[in-house]
Amino acid sequence: MRSTLPAFNEVWQRQFRSSVLKQIQCFPPESTFLIGCSGGMDSMLLLHLMSDLFPKKIRAIYIDHQLQSISADWGQFVSDQCAVLNVPCIVEAVEVQEGNLEHQARNARYQGYSKHLKPHEILVLAHHQQDQAETLILRLLSGAGVHGLAAMKQLDVREQFTIWRPLLDISREQICQWAAQLDVQNIEDPTNLDTHYDRAWCRHELWPMLQKRYPKMQQALSRTSYLMQDAEDILLDVLQQDLIACGSATELDLTELSQLSTARQRQLLSVWMKGQDTYRPSFEMVERLLQEVIKSKSDAQAALHWNQFYYVRYQQKLFRLSAEEYLAEKNASHLSEQTIQLELGQKVDVLSGQYFPETAAIGLSALLLGKKLDLVMRQGGEKIHLYGRVGAWPLKKAIQEAQIFPWQRHRIQILSIDNVMLGVFTPKGFWLAHSEYCEVGGWQPNLIS
Structure with missing residues (x-):
């Protein structure tokens, strides 16, 4: 894997290549890479480096948030640069929901990534050391705990996909020098200078002041994030034990x-x-x-x-x-009386689930099969004489004894014919009511899902 890239600093290049080769050892051999490219300096440098290290195994994706009139032109710029490097490129337009713009734009961006990621494909992002430090500062100011202060992981294995950030230990200054030396073309998003946004304010207002007082702040904050990641891993071990117990x-x-x-x-x-x-x-x-x-x-x-x-x-x-x-109870409030016909071996769907009428030791008369039966919602105040029990008792009490959750009770329906209660469909199965229609060798609806 001999690089064709010139080296503005052989030590940095050697360290970077060594780090990347070490990190990819934990990936399956069949892994490929999808690079998130905004068109900015960081992501365009990453695109150049990855195209040199892993030709034929990478694709790029540009997420168009459609927040600026020129965003489509930026997508074209990324596509053109990818064509020069012989890297397939996707341009995905997304809709950013209302609310906190930075948060909603990030959500839309990751949804766009998820849409195009293939099996065994790893999302590669260009976050660097200053991004990490800024993230930690912003989360600290928002009152974050250990999880938030752990900030970004270099290898972030999630339920939906895996994120790899190979530049996370490289400083912004190194990236700028490397990009200039390689003559990496990039665009400048004007919102990156708009201090109305928290990250831009942190970078242009707060950062210079803190760095003047603490010259090694960037490295120190990056180190803190790694210590917090260790603390988070320990905490997660405890939380897993607690979750299993609770x-x-x-x-x-x-x-x-x-x-x-x-x-x-x-x-x-x-x-x-x-x-x-x-x-x-x-x-x-x-x-x-x-x-x-x-x-x-x-x-x-x-x-x-x-x-x-x-x-x-x-x-x-x-x-x-x-x-x-x-909220299903509110959505079901319009339902009223209806009729159904039941046949042996034919599935039927009611609010509490899917039922399958079958023969039973004790059940309803075969004369009821194929007849129109009334199915009504529980109104409250009904009484039921459950088969095999003495006397009638409030249906509400039977529901409570069966521990049917309050938010599921709207799904309970009473089956009857000519005002004679035959039984009740519930989320825990069909309750047979004592009536003149009960007989040995009859049938009952059995809950199957």
């Missing part, structure tokens, strides 16, 4: 959670709420979950909405529900 990705046992120290409770809730997302919730949001939901009165129906999920407590468990699941 529950799963969708629910936590509050009795088990209460056995942990306050600090471990807070950390576990933080990483549990994060789930598969990139960022953890704020300290304030975790405190709200503790105070408003976990410590609320036992009969309260408290819920906390954060990042498209709802967090609710039922008895001694805490649940993480998608907005679709939590």
